[in-house]
Every structure is written in structure tokens, then in C-alpha cells.
Amino acid sequence: MVRYDGKTVVSLNVNNETHEVAARPSDLLLDVLREQLGLTAAKPGCKNGDCGACTVMVDGWPAKSCLMLAVEAQGHAIVTVEGLGGTAAVQKAFVEANAFQCGYCTSGFLMVCQALKTQHPAMPEEYVIEEWLQSNLCRCTGYQEIRKAVHMMYDMT
Amino acid sequence: MIPFDFIYCRPDSLKEASDVYIQLRNEGKTAVYYAGGSEIITMCRSGSIRPDAVIDIKNIPECTVLKIDAQKLHIGAACTLNQIKESKFFPLLGLACGRIADHTNQCRISLGGNLCGTIIYRETSLPLMLSDADITLYGPEGQRTVPFLAVFNGRMQLKAGEFAVQVHIPDWALEARCAHIKRTANEKIDYPLVNVTALWKDGFMRAAFCGICSHPFRSGQIEAVLNDRSLSCDVRAEKVLGLLPEPPYGDVEGSGKYRAFILRNTLSSLLEDAENGKI
The missing domain is CATH 3.30.390.50 (CO dehydrogenase flavoprotein, C-terminal domain)
Incomplete structure (x- = not known):
């Protein structure tokens, strides 16, 4: 049985690199990514699991990093926007489709779309795209462009 | 950020989970069982609960089962709503799971958390109440399997230190209208x-x-x-x-x-x- 009591060294696999961080058991993955690893793409928004700005991929599935303990993430493959490298199809598609306005929600949307592509390599039905996108909020209401970007992402690959 | 510390335990068996609960209790500490964690993290962050320890049940094999055998569907309490929905084993429960929170959160929220949490709706309980489901519980007094309705009266009636392990749904219900x-x-x-x-x-x-x-x-x-x-x-x-x-x-x-x-x-x-x- 694993038991962590007090600050512990946690090994995290983030963007295919292993990082060791000192974390309290109650530290959230979002805070550890941003404050200890300097990976600031995952954004603190509501910090309540509602807005999706902090979405990362965990083992290929989307996860809101504000609702996950860092200690839980050990042994799992975490991907943040930094891990997409800047040239992923989803990133190109978002640029092509102008799928952002203020940009605060963008990294969360990128990760949920990347996870969608991971789980559904071929274009899924429209209701599936809608279902996945509903996990994230864009206060600038750029939803149509984001949806267009999802289609472009599939067209590019 | 959660503004206080707690102990994190991840047992590998039902007995380990119960034993660590008893051990923590004997040390005067409060512990909560933890699977998806979304409600517990939210409540810790807002200060409405302040457990001394969380006991993560996701590494217990019995709690992650999702299979059909012996004319029943067995679903572990740590299975996520998305796993249940995507399995398509029990369409009615899948519909319920697919309408709780959003898709990303469905990939985290567990069946056990939805049933045993404090949010009053507990929407996954409805298909279980209708389908003559049984539930297996484990705690300091051991394991028991009982009709779901015997321990669910609007909320789970668990004994101290007890947690949900699996639900079992008879096959007639899986394809019923x-x-x-x-x-x-x-x-x-x-x-x-x-x-x-x-x-x-x-x-x-x-x-x-x-x-x-x-x-x-x-x-x-x-x-x-x-x-x-x-x-x-x-x-x-x-x-x-x-x-x-x-x-x-x-x-x-x-x-x-x-x-x-x-x-x-x-x-x-x-x-x-x-x-x-x-x-």
C-alpha cells in the first residue's frame, strides 16, 4: 500500500519526461504543473471543474487538473499543451480557424480536442464532438470557430 | 489549492483499505474513501470538509471490475461514469452516467462517488433502484452483499468505515425497455x-x-x-x-x-x- 504523509517526492511523467517534484498529498496536479514544473499552459479558471481551462490529457483521456491530486498522477502519462510541440494538427487547426479570442480557454480546448482525436482517430459523429466540447467554456463565446477547428483538425490528418 | 494537508493512502486490497481506515480512526484521524475525487477535492478546497486522510480505492482490483458473468453485470465502485457509458452493458445506467456533469468530468467521477457523495441527486441510483440490483460493501465488519434498496434510502446507509465495492445488476434489466x-x-x-x-x-x-x-x-x-x-x-x-x-x-x-x-x-x-x- 502506498501512504504519503507530509511532503513527498512524487515522480510525474509529463510530456514524455520524468520529473520529480516535492508535493503535499493535497496538492492539485494543476498547481504542481504550473508552480513546480513551470508548465503554465493549463490555466486556473474556476478551479472547480466547471470551465475546463485546466484540462490536460491523462493516459489519452481529458482530465481537469484542478480536480486531480498530483500524487494520483504518478504512473500515468500526462500531456499538456507544451507537449504538443506547437505543430500538432489541433494547434494548426485552431490558428487556421481563428478558434480563439482572448485565448484563456484555448489550452483547455486544445487538450480536449487532442484527447478526442486520440480516442476517436477518425472523425466521430457530430454529437460526440459536441459532447466533448461541452466540457469546456469559452467566455468570448467562440464556439463555432472551435467546432470548425475540430473539423479542420480531422481534415488535416 | 487545498488549504490544509491530509494523508493519502492507496491500498491494494479491500482488507488493506479497511485496516488503514481503522488504524487512522484509532489514531483519532478522520478518513474518507476516495475514487474519482471531484466532490472531495471541491469540498476540501471550499473548506466544507477537512479530512485528515483520504483512502484511494482505485488500486483495489474488486473496485475496478466491469464485466458480465453468471447472469449479472458487475460494476466496481471506482469505475468512472464514462467507462460505464462506453461499455454499453446497461444502457439505462449509461444514459444516467452520460447526463451527470460534463464529458471530461465523467472520465473522473466514479459510480461509488456518485452514490455515496453528498450531492443530493445521486442520479446513478435510479437505474439501480429499478433493476433489483445488489451491492457489495466492505468495512471493519467484513464484506456483505445486499439488495441495493436495503442500503439506499435516498442516500447510502453505510456503517462506519464501510465503502461500496461493486454493484451487481441482473441480466434481465440490461436489455429491458x-x-x-x-x-x-x-x-x-x-x-x-x-x-x-x-x-x-x-x-x-x-x-x-x-x-x-x-x-x-x-x-x-x-x-x-x-x-x-x-x-x-x-x-x-x-x-x-x-x-x-x-x-x-x-x-x-x-x-x-x-x-x-x-x-x-x-x-x-x-x-x-x-x-x-x-x-
């Missing part, structure tokens, strides 16, 4: 104003509800009315309002009066659709 209607105030993703879930067995309509009252429920009296074909659909729906176990629940999402109005209309349409063969 069913309906799941969730009405919300504005957005598709929201808590229910009214959730009506129905399952038919031998032509008899079973129904369970949440949102309309402060806890989920199933009522024999209501089912008798719903199945009384001597009455019109509208009359049956109206009569149900007089048989609720408590006055309709009201909050910022909708007043009790509004919820009752929604329930009456929802039931009337459901009964008409059922009688016209649309379900």
Missing part, C-alpha cells in the same frame, strides 16, 4: 429539476425520481398509479404529485411548484409515449 428523462433549468449540463427514470419488467412500469424531492426515491404507490390504465395519462401524472414522499424540493434552480409542473408534464408525455409504443 427503459426511459431516462432529465429536465434542467437552462443548460443541458446541470443538476436536474426533475429526473424520471423508468424500466419495464413483465409489462409493469417501474419508476424512480430525483430532483423533484430532496433525495432520490422509488415508490410503490406511485408505480401503482402509473400502471393504472383505467385512468388517462394526464390524470395519472396529476395523481403522482399527491403521492410524493415529501413536498417538492425548491432552490435557485427551480421552485417546488415549478418542479411539480415539470414533473406532471414529463410524466404525462412519458406515459403517452409508452402507450403509443414510442419507447
